[in-house]
Amino acid sequence: MLDLGNRVSIYQPEQEGLIFPELPEFASVEDERRHRKERLVASCRAFAQAGFDYGFAGHLTVRDPEHPDLYWTNPMCVHFAKVKMSNLILVDHDGKVIEGNYAVNRAGFVLHANVHDEHPDIISMCHAHTVYGTAWCATGRPIEPITQDACAFFEDHVIIGDEAGAVAVENHAGSNVAKAFKGVKAALHQNHGLLTASRHSIESAAFWFMALERCCQQQLDIAASGIQPTYIPADRARYSREHVGSDYIGWLHFQTIWNQLVEDQPDMFD
Template identity: 30%
Template sequence: MASQLKPTMECSEAEWQARLDLAACYRIFDHLGWSESIYNHISVRVPGEDAAFLINPFGLMYSEVTASNLVKIDIDGNTLDGSTYPVNKAGFTQHAYFHQHVRSAHAICHTHTTAAMAVCASEGGLLPISFYACNFIGKIGYHDFEGITVRAEEGERLLANLDGKHILMLRNHGPVVMGRTIPEMFVQAWSLQRACEIQVATMSMGQPIHVSDAVIAVHQRDLGQAQAPGGPGVADFEAWKRRIDRIDRGWRE
């Protein structure tokens, strides 16, 4: 499919494909109700360029993001593609640190959905009370709230609390989800969101039933058997791209 795509700006074919996938991801997040006015971020490392990243223009809603208006920046947030749009420092400070120090973190998202923020603000964090939650038990780090993330020195503590995992729940704030690809990051974010929604709903009904450690281990062992062909999240992401194409193909511009 990539060979059929024609860049509308000066960039490599690999970068244009990354721009298309990232723009699609923003539109999918918006369609799912995961956007937060002009705030929050999804970023991706430019293929073949370890120190270059794509991120949303600060000031646009997710529904306005397109492949060509994504901003290409370096690890310090400096614009590399001549874009006139600014980048939100509060968002990229944490993204930059993870992109730089977690080699597998090619794609990163940070959201402020009500359910995920509620779980981040609860003392117990994510509980083993649903199918989706069992995907993540033992695979999530937690980081105490230190105020808005604009100080580079917080990066070391963020990384220490991540502790080799790929999801960091920022307490009293919201989750950061990382993946080797945009589809992998997306499907992890989708599953985590479902787990948080179910937890919020279940806790409103009384005492939840906790899944045992032994069953969680079996569940996580067997998860791969339920994966569609193409790699983690690929079938999911392509299905959602088809969905948003039926709504508005403007993200491809």
């Protein structure tokens, strides 16, 4: 084990005085709420950049810091690229819109509300109908330790076979998903698609969703090549997951995306 001293991650610089992302601190709950909403919008914009849009499908949520039984989410039938601070909606666990003018996505409410309700420690969750994730989920197979990227999910994701392929509009379907998220950050819903959750931040949930989609693409590319991959041994996969697969690392990766979006898409804050 590496001695990190007071650092959370080996990637934090030991040398003082260098520019490096710092975890936020908040003077008030209002500041924390605005922070979470801004990052939720940025996560939606990042999904748009990655091509994760598919009609009205796809929903991202983050729990309200003052009212943990409520969560902020993207509005129904608004493209990820057009989500902004002013059109976010606040929803309760019964699917009632508490704040905002738009309707909530029914499937999003079923999946996310159940996860948030079942796991009070989960702050945020992401789901979208992506090309590679949906395709790999059809195989019913896990992400294998074939790359360093994949090791971030080693023993940290599950396959959900219940309700495989059925549209998640009934509450019991969301309950099945919620039960699967005990102690993991990602799930492959068979014949449906990818889901990620974070006990840290919306940034972490969003980045690990993007990373999981990339892993699914790698899996499919290798399978299509017909070449048998070399698997990373379990002990090395766990070591890599420890250093490159944490919630903090997901948050840290997203800071690069955040900085780019702030500069290029200031309308996020409208």
